[in-house]
Amino acid sequence: MDFLKIFGREDVTSKDIAKERLRLILVHDRANVSPKFLEMIKGQLINIVSDYMEIEEEGMDIKLTRIKKDEETTVPALVANIPIRRMKHLAKI
């Protein structure tokens, strides 16, 4: 169920709102509790992306944050900044 749809609507029960809020809260909580989590994602991202481009691992920045969905609401987001040094030939396909 979509977070934004749930709020403005009248026919949605309060427990659906509770559940959706809880789900989003736990996205952050779980990532913050485990420092290994982001490192794991980072490692796997490097693997995948490296097939197509040469990247600058030192300059990589991955974080879990919130982004604005509209004027009033923010949602959790995984933001990855991956500097590219060179594209591999594969990318031309």
Added chain:
Amino acid sequence: MSQVLVITSGKGGVGKTTTTANIGTGLALYKHRKVVMVDADIGLRNLDVVMGLENRIVYDLVDVTHGMCRLKQALIKDKRFENLYLLPAAQTKDKTAVTPDQMKKLCEDLRKEFDYVLIDCPAGIEQGFKNAIAGADRAIIVTTPEVSAVRDADRIVGLLEASGFEEPKLIINRIRPDMVKRGDMMNIDDMIDILAIELLGVVPEDEKIVISTNRGEPAVADEYSRAGQAYRNITRRIEGEDVPLMTIEEVEPTFMDKLRMFFGLKARRVKGEGARWTF
């Protein structure tokens, strides 16, 4: 083989002490297991009051861990329920009066004498929590159907996993069938879905809990209490039996229950061997 179980929650006031008292009494009643309940909430002792044993305290957990008395001297035997004992918390010290290593040692000593050692954990994730889980084999997490309580339960699941606990079990307390039906309270599936841990039981909101706490007699021994029934089921599950969850209809007070309440009839104590374990 004896088991050391810690009852924990993160958030305060969700029913850890109530759960410890009822499961402890339930295990002693059902198969006459030898049970000790340890109040690890140092500085805020409660379990003695919930059990109605507050007038019998001489020594406490801190006295034991500091060698001021022998373990046997500090254990309070419950005269109503055979095989049930309480090790009270200290009221005048704070949580730093005991270390995780001392708690480990204490649990090892208790394990030799008892079938079950139940540890009533204080709220929070600081020293008191670390002490309470130090000597435990398994954990029971208590939550209520509220966003903040479930959030804290999730945090506890993470901390327990990090400390090497396998498969903690969940008790959902204070569920209100009427509110669940209206869609104004998260249901069991919602919470299991989110927390992704195994359910040990669901305990309804029940005014009998307040009444039984007033009297100092755990609701598990009250034949007419719905929460007591839920705790009897949980007891049997801990004993390894496969007991289905109570349905919403079973959780709600029956017409007869209401009638009894209306006339102020007293609870009936469950007596004798396996007596009145109605399901």
